[in-house]
Amino acid sequence: METVRTTCVIAGGGPAGMMLGLLLARNGVDVVVLEKHADFFRDFRGDTIHPSTVGVLGELGLRDAFLGLPHTGIRTLDVVVNGNRLHPIDFGRLGAPDDFLVLAPQWDFLTFLAQDAARHPNFRLLMETEATDLVREGDVVRGVLAQGPDGPLEIRARLVVAADGRDSVLRAAAGLRPRRTGVPIDVLWFRLPKPEGSSPHTLAYIGDGGMVVTIERQDYVQAGLIIPKGGFDGLRESGLEAFREAVAGAAPHLRASLETITEWDQVKLLSVQIDRLPRWFRRGFLAIGDAAHAMSPAFGVGVNYAIQDAVATANALTATLRELGPAADAREALTADAAGEVDLRLLEGIQRRRTPPVAAMQRIQLAAHRFISRPEGVRLLPHPLPAPLRLALAAATPVVQMVSSRLIGRGLRPESVAPELR
Numbered sequence: 001m002e003t004v005r006t007t008c009v010i011a012g013g014g015p016a017g018m019m020l021g022l023l024l025a026r027n028g029v030d031v032v033v034l035e036k037h038a039d040f041f042r043d044f045r046g047d048t049i050h051p052s053t054v055g056v057l058g059e060l061g062l063r064d065a066f067l068g069l070p071h072t073g074i075r076t077l078d079v080v081v082n083g084n085r086l087h088p089i090d091f092g093r094l095g096a097p098d099d100f101l102v103l104a105p106q107w108d109f110l111t112f113l114a115q116d117a118a119r120h121p122n123f124r125l126l127m128e129t130e131a132t133d134l135v136r137e138g139d140v141v142r143g144v145l146a147q148g149p150d151g152p153l154e155i156r157a158r159l160v161v162a163a164d165g166r167d168s169v170l171r172a173a174a175g176l177r178p179r180r181t182g183v184p185i186d187v188l189w190f191r192l193p194k195p196e197g198s199s200p201h202t203l204a205y206i207g208d209g210g211m212v213v214t215i216e217r218q219d220y221v222q223a224g225l226i227i228p229k230g231g232f233d234g235l236r237e238s239g240l241e242a243f244r245e246a247v248a249g250a251a252p253h254l255r256a257s258l259e260t261i262t263e264w265d266q267v268k269l270l271s272v273q274i275d276r277l278p279r280w281f282r283r284g285f286l287a288i289g290d291a292a293h294a295m296s297p298a299f300g301v302g303v304n305y306a307i308q309d310a311v312a313t314a315n316a317l318t319a320t321l322r323e324l325g326p327a328a329d330a331r332e333a334l335t336a337d338a339a340g341e342v343d344l345r346l347l348e349g350i351q352r353r354r355t356p357p358v359a360a361m362q363r364i365q366l367a368a369h370r371f372i373s374r375p376e377g378v379r380l381l382p383h384p385l386p387a388p389l390r391l392a393l394a395a396a397t398p399v400v401q402m403v404s405s406r407l408i409g410r411g412l413r414p415e416s417v418a419p420e421l422r
Helices: 015-026 051-059 063-067 106-117 169-173 232-238 240-250 302-324 330-335 344-372 375-380 387-410
Strands: 002-005 008-011 031-035 072-074 076-081 084-090 101-103 123-127 130-137 140-148 151-156 159-162 179-181 185-193 202-207 210-216 220-228 268-270 274-276 285-287
Touching (some): 008 015, 015 123, 051 063, 084 387, 106 123, 130 151, 130 169, 140 159, 159 169, 220 240, 232 240, 302 344
Parallel strands (some): 008 031, 008 159, 031 123, 076 202
Antiparallel strands (some): 072 101, 076 084, 185 220
């Protein structure tokens, strides 16, 4: 078995793992990132890059280069309820320059981060390499075991970071178990040709007892039908026509495009879950992103919170990791004492900083799910709107926009890259 020594090994090449790897490498820390796939191309992943993430890229001098990639920049997001177009989100209220949301394929975003990180000789990205277990010595995590394209690897490190998603293998290996919260919905994701005509960017269409989320790409629409938890099998038994009618009931303008859905293989089930680790760390180990807290797709904030975890982790640990340097060889590691470890108080500080905003957003997501799982709620907005209700909504819209733009665009505790790390 080949043995690799590094300072920090990160399992998972998603937003949290790639951003943390980039930040550490830029600041002199030897880092290895493991990505189990051969590339970053996976459809139906979070494609929203929020204003706070664009701001982080700006702090790193990468904003203009990233915005040079194909993307859609939007300042407003509408919601259509029973045919009534509402305007609850306006990122323009955040103030320039980061006053817009970017829609870009996640694989482009991850490739961009990987290419910038690769400029640093102390960064290694191992594709087709999956972390399978932890290397432990007593109660200390000393590295990971992995399976790569050329065989098994042992990667020894001062710190192991699990950024390997909501079904994290390393989180389980560390003996950390998340507390799950019951979510009443699932999402069926699918791709449709863009319908003829144009309309403002619309986050969701709600009506006829259903809800459809829409994300516009360059030449197609990525859409998600909200269904009751565990309801996919029943919908399949009813047939594709029932599926198309369920979508068209909430979003009639998609009816013609839905004829392109001719088999169930075009529809992907996302089992929505919300969970959070009571403890994110142990000696030599830290979980971040979905491995620490799975967010639901509500408001599309998952990528944003993963990036903020990475920034908070880099801010807290870069100086310590740079000082520790790469892990000792196996013989030295067997006799190493706590002087060769990251102080547990630093790891605890990361969790203490990140848990409040994560927990608060998860509570907001749960409240949203409970609302949309009760279709009678949307009947409160008849079409057309009576004049008094229309005036009341117009008066409330600016206040709603101020709150929603900060809540969704920035997050509850936005992270900024420490000046010494920029």
